[in-house]
Amino acid sequence: MTRISYCTTMSDQVRDLVTERGNLNVYRALAYAGKPFEGWMIAGRAALTSTAVSARLRELVILRVGHLMRCPYEIVQHIPQAEDHGVGSRQRDALAADGHLTEGGFSALEQSVLEMTTELVTTASLAPGTLERVREGLDDEQLLEVLMIINRWSGLALMINALDVDIDTDARFSMPR
Amino acid sequence: MSRIPLSPAASASPDARDFMRRRGELNVFRLLAGAPKVFDGWSQMVDAQLDSRTFSPRLRELAVLRIAHVQHCAYQIAQHTYVGRRAGISETEIDALSAEGLAPSFTETERTVLAFVDELCTTGTVTEETFEVTRAALDEAELTELLLLVSLYYGLALVLNAVDLDIDHEARLETSQ
Secondary structure, eight states: OOSSOOOOOOOHHHHHHHHHTTOOHHHHHHGGGOHHHHHHHHHHHHHHHOOSSOHHHHHHHHHHHHHHTTOHHHHHHHHHHHHHTTOOHHHHHHTSTTSOGGGSOOOHHHHHHHHHHHHHHHHSSOOHHHHHHHHTTOOHHHHHHHHHHHHHHHHHHHHHHHHTOOOOSSOOOOOOO | OOSSOOOOGGGSOHHHHHHHHHHOOOHHHHHHTTSHHHHHHHHHHHHHHHHOOSSOHHHHHHHHHHHHHHTTOHHHHHHHHHHHHHTTOOHHHHHHHHTTOOOTTOOHHHHHHHHHHHHHHHHSSOOHHHHHHHHHHSOHHHHHHHHHHHHHHHHHHHHHHHHTOOOOSSOOOOOOO
């Protein structure tokens, strides 16, 4: 059960952002924060609409982060996006915290990015070689964006876990424009 | 030595240049400006948090320094030791934060916030008991803003550690406008 009641009093700007993104429980719980929440939603729109990294790679990273951070809410909300980009059940299973990434049939780039994600989220650091392997397939801008995806969704997992946000019964995430 | 090259501030977008003019030409901003599709959204979020008056600068910086230590982020520690001193955090208190201990001078609210931050960042969640104690000290707006603060610095520490970003020689974060 979500540990705080949902926010019902929002500025017009915040309400528009929450509505646009699907009125999810997580947004309704965090909306009390006003301007900082609005800024967080604006940063999220940029992360979700950027074309620097493919949507498929973004969703793979988010699902892996969700599993490593023990955040079922993130996983449930992002499985539909991942499926839209061709992630099947075998790959979904491989992304689980106790799954085996090598059994997912990922491309070499996806595999190296997911290994980097795992190392960074579990140790808060990276061996130099890990980053170098990812750079064989990504330029600097893309690498930075992947790191920013790990940043955002690991931080979001902490917020969701701290508030123990209930998984939405009907509401589904909708992509910002 | 930073594992991803930094762009000169002068080559960033006009909005990014404006942000750096106001907040400082820090290596972290020059690094992230290399991902222009997400930088402006991210920097708006940073502005919203730094401009917020929900917390005193002292309480905010106590939390940030603790996160930086838990995440072993030398870059954040260096920048926020400076900001923390300006916000009235004493050398004894800075030492206590680095040892993940408590200084006698911390108030009840500060202790509650630090315990919440510690538990959330080290275990990925907080117990019902920790949540209730924190909820008794903070209202919904404060609690959700604290979560956004943790989310920002916890996630950013991962990026900084991954890149092994060089600590700034002279540039300092400007937190007041």
